[in-house]
Amino acid sequence: MKRLFFLLFVLTLTIACAALAESAPQMAPPRPLETPSPTAVPEETATAEITATPETTVTATPEATAPQDIFSLLPAQMPTVPPQPTRDPGRLTGVKIGIDPGHQAHGNSAQEAVAPGSSETKAKVSSGTYGRFTGVPEYEVNLDISLQLRDALEALGCEVYMTRETNDVDISNQERAIMMNELGVDLVLRIHCNGSTNKSAQGIGLYIRKTGTNADECMRAAEALLPAMVEATGAESDGIFRRDTYTGLNWSEVPSILVEMGFMTNEEEDYKLNDPAYQQLLVQGMVEGICAYMGR
Ligand SMILES: [Zn+2]
Numbered sequence: 001m002k003r004l005f006f007l008l009f010v011l012t013l014t015i016a017c018a019a020l021a022e023s024a025p026q027m028a029p030p031r032p033l034e035t036p037s038p039t040a041v042p043e044e045t046a047t048a049e050i051t052a053t054p055e056t057t058v059t060a061t062p063e064a065t066a067p068q069d070i071f072s073l074l075p076a077q078m079p080t081v082p083p084q085p086t087r088d089p090g091r092l093t094g095v096k097i098g099i100d101p102g103h104q105a106h107g108n109s110a111q112e113a114v115a116p117g118s119s120e121t122k123a124k125v126s127s128g129t130y131g132r133f134t135g136v137p138e139y140e141v142n143l144d145i146s147l148q149l150r151d152a153l154e155a156l157g158c159e160v161y162m163t164r165e166t167n168d169v170d171i172s173n174q175e176r177a178i179m180m181n182e183l184g185v186d187l188v189l190r191i192h193c194n195g196s197t198n199k200s201a202q203g204i205g206l207y208i209r210k211t212g213t214n215a216d217e218c219m220r221a222a223e224a225l226l227p228a229m230v231e232a233t234g235a236e237s238d239g240i241f242r243r244d245t246y247t248g249l250n251w252s253e254v255p256s257i258l259v260e261m262g263f264m265t266n267e268e269e270d271y272k273l274n275d276p277a278y279q280q281l282l283v284q285g286m287v288e289g290i291c292a293y294m295g296r
Pocket of ligand 1: 102103128129138193194
């Protein structure tokens with residue numbers, strides 16, 4: 001559409017110039033070429049340009065509208081392409097990834113076994129932490145980023161399974177793990193944000209099971225994921241932690257990583273975790289980490 005307007009504009013200018021050249025001998029004084037009539041530029045084009053890309057808008061100065069400068073302006077008027085983790089649409093074909101956006105709108109304090117065969121129990125699911133500066137609950141940020149991660153992975157041909165796609169659900173941590181076991185995914189990312197009484201605590205931390213099924217494989221996946229996430233975001237690395245205290249990890253029979261993307265109790269990270277541009281960096285890092293782990 002813009003190209004059509006541009007061609008119309010050039011055509012109008014050419015006709016105007018030709019008419020001017022013909023009539024020039026009779027006209028006194030001759031009209032300068034540098035100042036075409038304002039009607040030469042359709043208002044619609046100018047308005048659309050301003051709304052679409054304010055930073056690249058070129059004002060219609062006499063120099064800018066001179067015919068010899070039009071082609072040099074063309075690239076600046078082209079629509080910008082949003083950054084994407086990769087342009088290879090088949091990079092993750094055949095890979096099955098599970099995404100568990102941590103928590104839900106309302107916790108469920110009913111108890112469930114923390115591990116298969118264990119007599120120890122924990123609450124089925126909690127509502128998580130919240131941004132101390134933004135006030136945004138963790139379950140919302142987790143879902144926002146998880147949905148973006150799903151889209152980015154699917155764009156690469158990946159088969160993606162979500163434990164939830166809305167906040168108003170009631171699915172326990174054990175149920176989430178069993179769901180992914182039954183789907184037989186290659187890797188589960190459990191998406192979370194951290195919280196601490198230490199307001200300066202920050203960075204990306206990964207939690208994996210210490211013992212049991214796939215413990216070594218989980219470490220291999222975490223070692224691929226963490227550097228990719230740190231590189232993409234510029235965040236600090238909080239490290240890889242091995243724990244046997246998470247129900248969702250203990251019940252998992254497929255490689256599973258609990259990703260703490262940052263601390264909502266840290267002012268800078270709370271704002272970053274709610275910033276769409278930073279969320280995309282986190283997504284990009286996780287995509288690259290998954291690709292590295294899967295050898296893609
Ligand atoms: Zn959490």
